Amino acid sequence: MAPINANDIVEKNCLVTQKVLPEIGSDCNGNEKTGYSYETLVETANFLLSRISEKPNIGIICGSGMGSYWKEGSLAESITDGVRIPYEDIPNFPISTVEGHHGQLVFGHIEGVSVVAMQGRFHYYEGYPLWKCCLPVRVMKLLGVKILIATNAAGGLNPNYKIGDLMIVRDHINMMGFAGNNPLHGPNDERFGPRFPPMNKAYNYEFRKIAKEVAKELNIDHIVREGVYTCLGGPNFETVAELNMLKMVGVDAVGMSTVHEVITARHCDIKVFGLSLITNECITNYDQDAEANHEEVLDVGRMRQEMLRKYVSCLVKKFSQADPDAP
Ligand SMILES: O=P(O)(O)O[C@H]1O[C@H](CO)[C@@H](O)[C@H]1O
Numbered sequence: 001m002a003p004i005n006a007n008d009i010v011e012k013n014c015l016v017t018q019k020v021l022p023e024i025g026s027d028c029n030g031n032e033k034t035g036y037s038y039e040t041l042v043e044t045a046n047f048l049l050s051r052i053s054e055k056p057n058i059g060i061i062c063g064s065g066m067g068s069y070w071k072e073g074s075l076a077e078s079i080t081d082g083v084r085i086p087y088e089d090i091p092n093f094p095i096s097t098v099e100g101h102h103g104q105l106v107f108g109h110i111e112g113v114s115v116v117a118m119q120g121r122f123h124y125y126e127g128y129p130l131w132k133c134c135l136p137v138r139v140m141k142l143l144g145v146k147i148l149i150a151t152n153a154a155g156g157l158n159p160n161y162k163i164g165d166l167m168i169v170r171d172h173i174n175m176m177g178f179a180g181n182n183p184l185h186g187p188n189d190e191r192f193g194p195r196f197p198p199m200n201k202a203y204n205y206e207f208r209k210i211a212k213e214v215a216k217e218l219n220i221d222h223i224v225r226e227g228v229y230t231c232l233g234g235p236n237f238e239t240v241a242e243l244n245m246l247k248m249v250g251v252d253a254v255g256m257s258t259v260h261e262v263i264t265a266r267h268c269d270i271k272v273f274g275l276s277l278i279t280n281e282c283i284t285n286y287d288q289d290a291e292a293n294h295e296e297v298l299d300v301g302r303m304r305q306e307m308l309r310k311y312v313s314c315l316v317k318k319f320s321q322a323d324p325d326a327p
Pocket residue numbers: 062063064065098121123151152153154255256257258293294297
């Protein structure tokens with residue numbers, strides 16, 4: 001029998017990979033894939049459009065404990081006329097691997113507004129490159145989404161924040177981007193957006209104003225804050241020294257998502273509202289016994305489920321009325 005040649009195996013695997021995953025682009029070494037082509041994502045969008053009767057205006061990313069699971073009373077469950085499509089059935093989609101992330105798209109209506117919700121998102125720590133974590137945002141754009149509501153669970157670093165508070169995201173610090181890890185890394189397709197997109201208005205001012213007004217109307221303004229979010233790569237929670245550094249540079253809440261989704265959305269001109277549920281207090285000294293854990297994150301999500309459903313539902317209605325582009 002002829003000896004196995006490692007090159008043959010690599011070449012064969014490459015061919016198979018290329019066939020199944022038509023990724024495009026490469027880094028300067030010519031070997032890192034940096035995205036799916038526009039045409040590939042159009043195929044994905046067309047598949048989804050063939051399954052629904054109305055295009056969504058608003059996209060919602062349900063983070064850990066923010067409706068990412070299917071439970072009575074959750075935001076995703078409240079979607080009426082729901083068409084649910086598991087990620088594994090969607091061409092070119094990754095699959096969710098995180099506990100508490102259901103892994104499906106839900107199309108339907110909230111307060112009469114046509115929406116698509118991601119029940120579960122993709123994270124860098126799951127092994128997906130950032131462009132793949134954000135692929136659903138580009139698909140949303142191709143489906144007609146004008147507004148993205150990106151929710152997440154986050155650790156509260158601001159000492160005034162309490163567990164169960166909500167933080168309207170005013171801005172973010174792209175920590176992973178400082179090291180060159182960016183969802184827009186690689187060749188740019190102008191059909192999505194410009195090579196150098198601005199980010200100084202990442203989180204829509206009008207939506208933040210509306211969100212504060214709605215919080216007052218619902219009598220929850222005492223728990224609604226506004227602050228700066230950052231995303232680290234995870235999956236480990238942060239060290240005390242890391243958290244103290246983040247505090248010094250003005251971070252109010254820490255998570256492992258959202259930032260790259262928001263960059264991708266702004267690149268293709270989707271307006272963004274960001275909302276963090278503070279699920280735990282970040283531990284910034286060495287005397288505390290407590291340790292951060294994912295169970296607490298999910299528990300606090302369950303505790304706030306009903307309130308979040310009400311709040312986000314109201315926001316969907318108000319944002320859609322406020323957006324002059326929305327039909
Ligand atoms: O950002 P979301 O998906 O809401 O979840 C947050 O909670 C998980 C950690 O408990 C991490 O995935 C972190 O990013």
